[in-house]
Amino acid sequence: MGGADWTAVLRELFRVLVFPGFAFLLLLALAGEWLDRKAYARYQHRMGPPWFQPAADLIKLLAKEDLVPRLASRAVFTFLPVLALAAVACAYVYLPVAGGRAVYAFPGDLLVVAYLLTLPAILFFLAGWFSGSPYGAVGGVRAATQLLGYEVPLLLAVLAPAVVAGSWSISEVSRTLAGRPELLPLQVIGLVVALLALQGKLERVPFDIPEAETEVVAGTFTEYSGGRLALFRLAIGAELVVGLTLISNLYLGGHAAWGPVPGLVVYLFKLAVLVLILAAVRAAAARLRIEQMVTFCWRVLVPAALLQLFVVVALRGWWLL
Amino acid sequence: MGLWQRLVRWARVKSPWILHFNSGACNACDIEVLAALCPRFDVERLGMLLKGSPRHADVLVCTGPVTRQVARRLRRIYAQIPAPRFVLAVGTCAASGGVFRGCYNVLGGVDEAIPVDMYVPGCPPRPDAIIHGAAQLLAALARSGESAAGQPYAGTARGAAGGGATAPGGRAPAGDGQPAGDSEGRVAP
Ligand code: SF4
Numbered sequence: 001m002g003g004a005d006w007t008a009v010l011r012e013l014f015r016v017l018v019f020p021g022f023a024f025l026l027l028l029a030l031a032g033e034w035l036d037r038k039a040y041a042r043y044q045h046r047m048g049p050p051w052f053q054p055a056a057d058l059i060k061l062l063a064k065e066d067l068v069p070r071l072a073s074r075a076v077f078t079f080l081p082v083l084a085l086a087a088v089a090c091a092y093v094y095l096p097v098a099g100g101r102a103v104y105a106f107p108g109d110l111l112v113v114a115y116l117l118t119l120p121a122i123l124f125f126l127a128g129w130f131s132g133s134p135y136g137a138v139g140g141v142r143a144a145t146q147l148l149g150y151e152v153p154l155l156l157a158v159l160a161p162a163v164v165a166g167s168w169s170i171s172e173v174s175r176t177l178a179g180r181p182e183l184l185p186l187q188v189i190g191l192v193v194a195l196l197a198l199q200g201k202l203e204r205v206p207f208d209i210p211e212a213e214t215e216v217v218a219g220t221f222t223e224y225s226g227g228r229l230a231l232f233r234l235a236i237g238a239e240l241v242v243g244l245t246l247i248s249n250l251y252l253g254g255h256a257a258w259g260p261v262p263g264l265v266v267y268l269f270k271l272a273v274l275v276l277i278l279a280a281v282r283a284a285a286a287r288l289r290i291e292q293m294v295t296f297c298w299r300v301l302v303p304a305a306l307l308q309l310f311v312v313v314a315l316r317g318w319w320l321l
Numbered sequence: 322m323g324l325w326q327r328l329v330r331w332a333r334v335k336s337p338w339i340l341h342f343n344s345g346a347c348n349a350c351d352i353e354v355l356a357a358l359c360p361r362f363d364v365e366r367l368g369m370l371l372k373g374s375p376r377h378a379d380v381l382v383c384t385g386p387v388t389r390q391v392a393r394r395l396r397r398i399y400a401q402i403p404a405p406r407f408v409l410a411v412g413t414c415a416a417s418g419g420v421f422r423g424c425y426n427v428l429g430g431v432d433e434a435i436p437v438d439m440y441v442p443g444c445p446p447r448p449d450a451i452i453h454g455a456a457q458l459l460a461a462l463a464r465s466g467e468s469a470a471g472q473p474y475a476g477t478a479r480g481a482a483g484g485g486a487t488a489p490g491g492r493a494p495a496g497d498g499q500p501a502g503d504s505e506g507r508v509a510p
Contacts, residue, residue, distance in 0.1 A: 037365070046363040052335070053368055059332035060379070065403035067376065135374075213373030225376040225403040 020097035022089050029237030030054040032275055036240070039279035054237070058230050066226030071132025080130075081224075081231035084123045088238040091116035095245045096171050098255055098264035105171040110162055113170065113246060114155060120239055121147045121201065124210065127232070128220035139219025142290055143203065143210040149297035150200035150207070156305035157194040160187055160312045161250040170246070174254035184253055186315065190308040191251040193301050195274070198243045199281055200293065202236060206285035207293055244274040333379070333405070334463045336368040337455070340378035340402065344395050344431060345421070346385025349445040350412035354382060357448035364452060367459070375401040380458070381435075382451075386414040386421040387428045399435045407438045409458055411451055416440045 015021055033054040041048025068074050094109040096102045102109075121143055128140025162168055164183055165176035177183060200207035211219040221232060248255070248270040255267035288296065343351050358364060358371055372378045375398050387395060399406065410431040413419040418429040431437050439461070441454035 041360075041363070041365060044360045046360045047366050048363070049365050049368060050335075056332045056335035056368060059328055060336040063329040063332065064379075064405070067403055218372070218374035218377060221377070222374045223376055229377065 015103050016093060021093060021103060024097075025089055025092045025238050025241060026234065028241045028271070029234055030058070032241050032244075032271070033233075033237045035272060035275050036279045036282075039276050040283050043280060043283035058234065061225075061230035061233070062227050064226040066228060067223075069132045069223050072223060073130050073132075076126065076130045078228065080123050080127045081228045081235065084120045084235040085231055085238065087116045087119035087123070088235055088242050092238070092242050092245070094170060095242065096174050096249055096254060097245065098262065098267050102171045105169050107172070108168045110158065110168050110170050110173070113242075114158060117201065117239065117243060117246075118147070118151060120235060121151075124203075124220045127224070128210075128222075131220075131223035133223045135217040135222040136220055139210045139216045139222065142216070143220055145290055146200060146203070146207065146209060146293060149294040150197040150301070153193050153297055153301035153305045154197035154201065156302065156309060157190045157197065158246075158250060160190045160305075160308045163309065163312050163316060166316075170249055174249040175256075177250075178254040178256050181253055184251065186311060187251050187308065189304050189311075191247065193305045193308065194247050194251065195277060196281075196301060197297070198247065199278060200297070201243065202240055202278075204278065205282045206288045208287055209290045209293060212287060240275070240278075241271065244271055244278075248274060330463065334459045337380045337407075337459060338370045338372045338378050339380045339382050339409075339455075340372055340375055340398070341382045342384070342395065342398060344383055344385050344391050344415070344434075345388035345427070346412060346414060350384035350414070353445045353448055354384060354411060354451060357451045359448075362448055362452060364455075367452075367456065369455065376403060378402050378406070380407045380409055380455070382409045382411055382455075383415055383431045383435075383437075384411045386418045386424075387431055387434045388426050389428050390426065392428050392434045395431075395434050407458060407462070408435055409451075409454055410437045410440045411454070412446060413442055413444045416442055419444065 017023060031054075034049065034051055037053065038048040038051075068077050091113045093103045094105065094113050096105075125140040125144040125147075128136040128138075128143065131137075161173050161177060164187070165173040167173055167176065203210050210216075211221065213219075216222070221229060224232060245267075248267070252270050255263045255270065257263045258266055341351070341354055356362070358369075375381075379402070381399060381402060383395070399408070408431065410416055414421055415431045415437075418424075418427055421427045422429065428434060439454050439458040441451055443450055446454070
């Protein structure tokens with residue numbers, strides 16, 4: 001193999017592992033968690049945690065004793081957090097970050113990303129189920145039940161921009177919509193549905209039913225400690241970033257440079273705005289019961305997503321494209 | 322001290338997650354603990370978070386005297402917290418048994434059951450006193466890097482609980498040489 005090939009391989013590895021791949025995602029996950037907690041605190045008129053808080057939590061958990069309950073299956077117990085983080089990190093590779101281009105893009109990557117983002121919820125269910133604790137089992141079943149609620153509206157909402165752009169590739173959709181910003185206001189309903197469904201996917205208030213500490217201790221994660229818990233927390237933080245990156249690509253017109261402002265800054269700005277919105281939802285709402293959550297998803301979010309789809313299909317048929 | 326140890330000590334001081342346990346308090350201390358966790362005092366500034374599961378906790382905040390009924394549960398919850406773990410005894414009762422000392426059903430202060438790192442006196446202590454106690458605990462941790470009460474989970478706690486804490490696979494400080502696995506269904510990783 002010639003020298004040129006090696007540089008190409010190294011550049012590819014750099015793009016997957018460092019920027020805009022894995023390392024960048026982990027950094028963003030920590031920063032996103034901090035911004036979320038800080039904003040939440042400010043909404044409550046508190047000072048909130050210092051900027052290094054998520055990093056301190058992570059290091060502390062990594063250095064703590066890591067217990068496996070006797071009733072839990074050791075292999076599954078160890079494997080699940082790694083798999084959750086891996087699934088989320090895989091999805092990030094298909095999302096355009098700075099500029100209009102993802103590391104990898106192919107027609108249909110939208111569905112792959114949607115599937116990869118569903119994996120963590122299923123892994124949370126397994127994690128709870130196999131932890132040998134009744135609280136974990138109840139939390140896991142709740143996580144699986146909740147999945148039936150938010151997954152369909154999220155998929156329907158993600159469908160609308162794909163129909164507008166006439167493509168199943170996220171990079172393609174993002175580029176098309178960035179070229180025609182007048183189409184973005186037509187997708188506000190879809191944006192709201194997607195944000196609420198993402199809130200459910202991330203198991204945050206008001207949809208934190210699987211982790212309701214007043215009912216099921218810590219739900220799915222009751223038995224997790226130390227490094228394995230740290231990995232799960234990292235996976236959830238990364239899922240927040242990946243989910244919001246997907247939404248900002250599909251609904252906010254991607255991250256091309258705005259005149260002199262580089263694409264990376266645009267990306268971070270849009271991400272921060274979305275985190276602030278999600279933190280506001282978290283601060284304003286109280287926890288729902290599981291059947292209220294599923295009912296809300298099917299009676300409100302699904303019809304809203306269908307309406308959005310109808311609007312988009314009608315527009316595409318009669319007016320614009 | 323290596324860089325990693327320094328980093329870990331810093332992280333431990335900056336991120337104490339607490340578990341609140343009432344071992345027989347009259348409830349006044351508990352209400353003050355909850356008041357200390359309110360947005361008004363904002364303990365998240367210090368990195369403190371209230372956790373529901375003992376597996377996630379670092380600091381056990383214990384209120385009230387230890388009744389004979391609850392002593393076994395207290396020891397079990399202490400054993401469920403992964404090492405290194407710390408105990409903050411809140412209130413006069415938690416320090417010595419207080420007004421309940423000598424009752425037929427009361428064992429005494431929290432240190433009769435499990436090792437205690439820091440005491441916060443008062444009946445009940447004010448929220449700012451509780452936060453001060455927690456800050457003192459963290460300051461002691463920052464100085465020594467270890468639990469003031471000593472890590473070995475032994476002494477009064479051991480016999481009655483039917484086995485001590487797990488030997489945490491070489492990551493615990495010297496002296497913690499308990500057999501792996503105990504009555505709480507824990508095994509070392
Ligand atoms: S110290 Fe006072 S307030 Fe606290 S539990 Fe004892 S009697 Fe109640």
